[in-house]
Amino acid sequence: MALFSKKFDIDSNDPMAYGQASSNFKKTLKQLGIPSPIIKRTAIAMYEAEINTIIHGGGGSGSVVIEDDHILIIFEDQGPGIPDIELAMQEGYSTASSEIREMGFGAGLGLPNIKKNSNGLDIESEPGKGTKVTIRIDL
């Protein structure tokens, strides 16, 4: 049984709310007294994943779980899925539309950045069905 867990919806229709889940969880981690460097990595990884869920997945749901020695962050969407995960992991590779890029997102750095800032990244994806991203941050 997890020591702490929380679920939330990720709404892709409200640009003002982009990053809301990450910001809220960041505040939680600060209140828990988690060391800053870990909070920083968690914030960056979670934010990137949240944005991916919005711009690629069309929104979905997320959850965070805190255990004794690690944090799990999970995002799920029913979007188009990732046909080639290895390719998607490459820095600079992006399928984002020019509109999304205009907004400052979709530079192809999201997944590599998540990997860089986390201790474990697991992507389950099926084209046409959706994507589930699980991020582990060790405490």
Add this chain to the structure above:
Amino acid sequence: MSNIHSVILDKDKCMGCTNCISHCPTEAIRVRHGKASIIDERCIDCGECIRVCPHHAKRAQSDTLDMLKNFDFTVAVPAPTLYGQFKDHFSIDQILTALKELGFDDVFEAAEAADIVTSELKKKLKNKKEKVPWISSSCPAVVRLIQIRFPALLDQIVRIESPMEIAARIIKNDIYPEKKNIGVFFISPCPAKITAVKKPIGSKASSVDGVIAINEIFLPLHAAAGNLEKVEELGRASYWGVSWARSEGESHSTEWPETVAVDGIENVLKFFEELENGKIKHVDFIEAMACPGGCVGGALTVENPYISKARIIRKAGKLIEEDRGGRLKPDSHAVLGMDTDIQPKQGLKLDVDFKKALEKMAKIEEIANELPGLDCGSCGAPTCRALAEDIVVGTAKKNDCIFVLRDEINHLTENLAELGSWMPPLFSEREEKE
């Protein structure tokens, strides 16, 4: 404990309304027993509550001119914001001469020290190796905000002291090293600077001896400035140094292409959120000011911030032509850097024990879900979430929420009505259930 903060409450004037609690950037105020009270560990002395209080019940503890008599020799260090309080026909020299008229033996502009910080910043930016973006250290409310809410950004704060502190060091070490019992007084637009002297952040002790609020000194100073026999040529700061009084002054003074200026504490909060998420890119230097418009918006000023800002632009503009140059000697002993680490503050931490903190957090989530989510403030906490936190740490009760209380009363009356019409089986006409 009130001596660690400069923002104080005048209990007689406080009506117990909720204006201040909802504007506090660190959720440091609660209304209890009809009066606002400040949670010491969280207050950053930004002065936001002073600004929004309709009853003027919040003010800052400022020193007064009376304190000058405690010293044999006194030097005023006016913030450039002071110049913006005076109409255009009052020159900077005139304002500085008027300060001497009020009893100071000499003046040294904070703007002149700002010029020194600028040249240090330029050097740093030219050989930037360390992690960017750097965050300016000049606004003490912003530095304290980072300590409490953004500890992960602490190592990005520029390790150069504020112009106020550098001015005081130059006065004591370079200009008047032989003077004993010398008093340096900063003329301040904000309470955050007052606290920065009483409780320095980046250095063990401040070289400033007193801080006088602009609104404390303005009337006598204005009178003196209008009645001068002779105006001395005292101004030494450049266009850039004086421009530090307004937003973008500091960042533009670096003449570095990739800088950004953020002003207003709410905007600073949002900007730092994004910075922490790694969303802000291609910026090397961040000027962040707690007050709208920069220091001209300080809570202890007298003039409208935007009028003041416009005047600063005009007064600084005159200095482009006549720059008299600063007084820092090349062999200066003045130390520009900070001498201690800036530590994170634990004002938001729920418990020192991680497991206990987690339990409390789970409780907070549970209670927050049961509260109405209106953030009405009637309980004395700024948001429903903050009330949930207060309940869990034991400083509030669930019934403090008037909606929860109403529900409780409803239940109670329903139960009472039901109980009131209840008949003992002896008298009732109830049919036995099969």
